Amino acid sequence: PTRAKQLEKIKRRFDVPEGHEILCGRNAVAEAAYASVPITRVFMAVSAQSDERLGAVVRRAALLGAPVLETTRLDLDALTDSAAHQGVAIEVPAYEYTTARDLLERARALGRTPLLVALDQVTDPHNLGAVLRSAGAFGADGVIIPERRSVGVNATVWKVSAGAAARVRVARETNLVRALEQLKKEGCFVVGLDGSGSTAVEDLTLADSPLVLVTGAEGAGLSRLVRETCDVLVSVPISRSVESLNAAVATGISLYEVDRLRRR
CATH class of the missing domain: 3.30.1330.30 (Ribosomal protein L30/S12)
Incomplete structure (x- = not known):
């Protein structure tokens, strides 16, 4: 043969x-x-x-x-x-996903002010791994990804997350907009990360509320429907010589800022 x-x-x-x-x-x-x-x-x-x-x-x-x-x-x-x-x-083995609602209920059961991250069509496993790592470092209660046009938790994600994938739960939802709207009904504020956002992340007045931080895809940013679902759009102030930040880096900086504002 x-x-x-x-x-x-x-x-x-x-x-x-x-x-x-x-x-x-x-x-x-x-x-x-x-x-x-x-x-x-x-x-x-x-x-x-x-x-x-x-x-x-x-x-x-x-x-x-x-x-x-x-x-x-x-x-x-x-x-x-x-x-x-x-x-x-x-x-x-194949990763066992949870739901956005479960992430929220778990955070509340632990007596925490929920802090979730949602990724809108992020397809690079290195970015998902890095986001999990930042989520673990700054006390986020989980990461939400959509089923379609998004990377799932694969071997690369495990590796890049440096152990965080074992601690930070990932929820997978059929429809991200619907999941975000449901979280809003449950009392969360949805904060979109966007280069053109009028508020700088360090001036976020909602930091002490239950939050969902949404990051868009590499290059394309937030999709229209997700952007319209956000309560507020915030930006990370960067040097004029750089066009934009990588999705995972922007998420990491924003999680650090929310964590810092909550500790004040």
């Missing part, structure tokens, strides 16, 4: 469930282990003794009761679609 057919046959043998992801490469799997990523199986074609990073992965798997399978490099070629796996890969 051709190599492609051979790899296809091997891959079928491992029977990776739909929605599960294969993460490979020594640094990537070690970072996943340190970041408390849920691991279902570990595949190794090398010895863990030779590398502390692999030792960390094996220890994490043991803690989770996940099997560590000895494989060949050909097995790994098949599992990773011939990526540069360096002799190791892990299987990560």
Whole structure:
């Protein structure tokens, strides 16, 4: 048989469930282990003794009761679609999303003033990972994403979030505008981040209220219907020589500001 057919046959043998992801490469799997990523199986074609990073992965798997399978490099070629796996890969289960309402109720049950982040059509996994990291750092109660035209929580997001994906819950909603309107009915103010917003984020008078901070897509910004749903549009003041901020950076700065205003 051709190599492609051979790899296809091997891959079928491992029977990776739909929605599960294969993460490979020594640094990537070690970072996943340190970041408390849920691991279902570990595949190794090398010895863990030779590398502390692999030792960390094996220890994490043991803690989770996940099997560590000895494989060949050909097995790994098949599992990773011939990526540069360096002799190791892990299987990560499909992410279990919650709902926006659940995020709100959980925050209130903990006696907190809710602070949620909503991402409007953000498609870059690095941005979602970085937003989760900022949300974890500045006490946000969760991140809301739409089902369509948006990145979901995948292996890259886990990695970039540096462990925050294990702590900050992500809600996925069919219709973001409807979810935002529902949150408004529940007493939240919806604050849109927009370069042309008339209020600077550090002057936000609503900081002590239950808030949903909405960030738009890379380049396009907030979509029209989402923008119209916002109670107020705020901007992050930046140097005139720069056109706009990356979605994740703008979100991080705004979360820092809200956190600072709430501590005053």
